Amino acid sequence: MHTTRNAIRFVAGRHPKSVPSLSSTFLRPRPCCRPQLIYSCRVVFPPPHRGGPQSGAVAISSTGYIESIYPSISPSEAKELSTRRNLDLVVLGDSIALSPGLIDVHCHISELGRDWEGYHTATRAAAAGGITTLMGMPLNSIPATSTVNALQQEIRAASKVDMMADVGLWGGAVPSNTSDDDGLASLGQLLDAGVFGLKAFLAPLPPDAGYETVTPEQLRCAAKICGEKNKPLLVHSELMTQENQDVKADESYKGRGKGSYEAHVASRPAQWERSAVQVVCDLTTDCHMHVVHLSDAGCLDIIKKTKRQLSQQRKRHTKGNLTVETCPHYLLFDSESLPDGDTRYKCFPPIRSKNNQKELWRGLLGDINNPSLVDMIASDHSPCTPDLRLQDTCDVRKAWGGLTGLQYQLPATAMALNRVFGTDDEEKDRDYDMLASLADWWSNAPSHLVPGLSLFKGTIDIGQQADLCAWDSNHVGKPSEFSVEHHRWKEGGVYADMNLRGRVVGTWLRGVRVYDGETDSFPAEGTGDGVGSFMLA
Numbered sequence: 001m002h003t004t005r006n007a008i009r010f011v012a013g014r015h016p017k018s019v020p021s022l023s024s025t026f027l028r029p030r031p032c033c034r035p036q037l038i039y040s041c042r043v044v045f046p047p048p049h050r051g052g053p054q055s056g057a058v059a060i061s062s063t064g065y066i067e068s069i070y071p072s073i074s075p076s077e078a079k080e081l082s083t084r085r086n087l088d089l090v091v092l093g094d095s096i097a098l099s100p101g102l103i104d105v106h107c108h109i110s111e112l113g114r115d116w117e118g119y120h121t122a123t124r125a126a127a128a129g130g131i132t133t134l135m136g137m138p139l140n141s142i143p144a145t146s147t148v149n150a151l152q153q154e155i156r157a158a159s160k161v162d163m164m165a166d167v168g169l170w171g172g173a174v175p176s177n178t179s180d181d182d183g184l185a186s187l188g189q190l191l192d193a194g195v196f197g198l199k200a201f202l203a204p205l206p207p208d209a210g211y212e213t214v215t216p217e218q219l220r221c222a223a224k225i226c227g228e229k230n231k232p233l234l235v236h237s238e239l240m241t242q243e244n245q246d247v248k249a250d251e252s253y254k255g256r257g258k259g260s261y262e263a264h265v266a267s268r269p270a271q272w273e274r275s276a277v278q279v280v281c282d283l284t285t286d287c288h289m290h291v292v293h294l295s296d297a298g299c300l301d302i303i304k305k306t307k308r309q310l311s312q313q314r315k316r317h318t319k320g321n322l323t324v325e326t327c328p329h330y331l332l333f334d335s336e337s338l339p340d341g342d343t344r345y346k347c348f349p350p351i352r353s354k355n356n357q358k359e360l361w362r363g364l365l366g367d368i369n370n371p372s373l374v375d376m377i378a379s380d381h382s383p384c385t386p387d388l389r390l391q392d393t394c395d396v397r398k399a400w401g402g403l404t405g406l407q408y409q410l411p412a413t414a415m416a417l418n419r420v421f422g423t424d425d426e427e428k429d430r431d432y433d434m435l436a437s438l439a440d441w442w443s444n445a446p447s448h449l450v451p452g453l454s455l456f457k458g459t460i461d462i463g464q465q466a467d468l469c470a471w472d473s474n475h476v477g478k479p480s481e482f483s484v485e486h487h488r489w490k491e492g493g494v495y496a497d498m499n500l501r502g503r504v505v506g507t508w509l510r511g512v513r514v515y516d517g518e519t520d521s522f523p524a525e526g527t528g529d530g531v532g533s534f535m536l537a
Contacts, residue, residue, distance in 0.1 A: 064510025101132030113142025163532025194536030
């Protein structure tokens with residue numbers, strides 16, 4: 001499969017022959033930036049260099065790769081080094097941290113069909129939030145990305161867009177490609193055509209969603225194909241029938257009113273999540289299974305047991321893996337604090353109680369005796385047109401579900417983490433590195449979910465692409481005070497006017513500065529560089 005312009009690149013890493021699963025069509029990133037040296041007082045280097053954020057510098061080649069790293073050097077040493085090596089020197093302010101670019105493995109974006117969030121606005125909002133790589137879900141496209149033909153249509157549409165971040169896609173596992181031999185053959189073809197894995201729903205979707213749920217048996221068939229192709233299977237983990245859903249909703253909203261958030265939570269019982277997570281865990285010997293947007297902390301016991309079993313199996317060289325993501329809105333908000341009638345907070349699964357949130361944090365943070373059970377954080381950015389939010393009628397029951405906010409994921413997560421440390425003395429006293437944790441959850445761990453991506457993204461290290469986020473992690477304020485919202489639809493978000501922690505001042509994609517936070521602009525825009533790439537596995 002060939003592309004028609006340089007804006008589309010099949011990024012396969014520095015040594016494509018070493019990754020058999022990657023497409024044979026491969027275009028190396030062309031020279032895209034001046035050789036440069038970026039210095040910061042707080043660089044998040046990976047182990048063994050990391051002992052907490054430290055001063056240091058990152059040397060970037062003209063091809064956009066990290067050529068050298070220099071932990072623990074001073075500003076004067078960085079200046080001398082840049083002069084000696086003829087590198088442009090960028091010195092960040094004293095309060096500015098340099099983190100690896102964020103990788104969002106779960107966002108609903110597409111160029112086809114619905115005018116909800118295309119790649120132009122999605123990648124600019126992402127860049128303004130320090131996100132350099134987006135993995136799009138198959139749901140929002142029309143047609144959904146569940147066939148090779150649909151994937152090819154999405155690629156052709158994307159070729160017309162200048163992107164400010166790299167974009168890859170998950171394919172869709174639906175009844176039509178998981179129910180018989182012909183369907184499964186087409187599913188294998190889709191995995192071979194360039195998607196990085198599959199996404200399936202165990203929960204019924206609205207009739208106008210254009211996407212169907214699978215049964216546990218169909219999910220097992222998809223898992224076997226993913227295992228053969230060595231690609232992950234991502235699952236929306238709530239298990240119930242449409243009848244279950246309708247009956248429970250009627251029961252939950254009865255006597256409470258259409259705007260009751262308590263009714264919304266009651267309409268999606270935690271047991272539905274636990275049943276689905278058990279189904280997912282039972283398939284981990286078939287392929288790498290991934291639980292998306294975990295909400296219920298009660299699932300952690302199931303996850304813990306499965307991860308322990310997998311650890312023992314790996315010692316016997318048996319394949320299998322389980323990873324779990326949660327989202328900033330589950331870590332920042334709780335159901336007791338949400339106002340009735342504000343449809344912007346509606347999502348599936350729902351934001352649950354404060355006590356549940358506390359246990360979810362324990363699953364993410366782990367401790368000396370209990371390793372982390374939640375591996376990463378993703379946005380589940382779920383845009384739609386404003387009319388579908390039903391904000392004028394405050395109808396939580398009928399409103400389209402899903403929070404939006406690619407641009408605000410980093411400060412939302414940092415604010416949530418700061419609240420945990422600020423209110424729990426035991427946690428606060430631990431020598432816990434907030435910046436390193438955020439880098440693990442938003443960059444390193446996600447790079448290992450996407451096949452092949454960790455070869456060139458996820459850490460600030462030699463040989464990695466220079467995808468970087470410079471941000472003031474101590475800044476507290478409303479994002480709307482220093483930047484406009486860059487999403488397609490701006491009426492449905494909750495973050496822009498909240499006090500959040502952190503302000504992105506610069507984002508680099510392969511060494512090109514794609515976002516300047518001081519001017520709230522995109523320096524690479526209009527230069528013809530076509531900085532962002534469409535990635536195919």
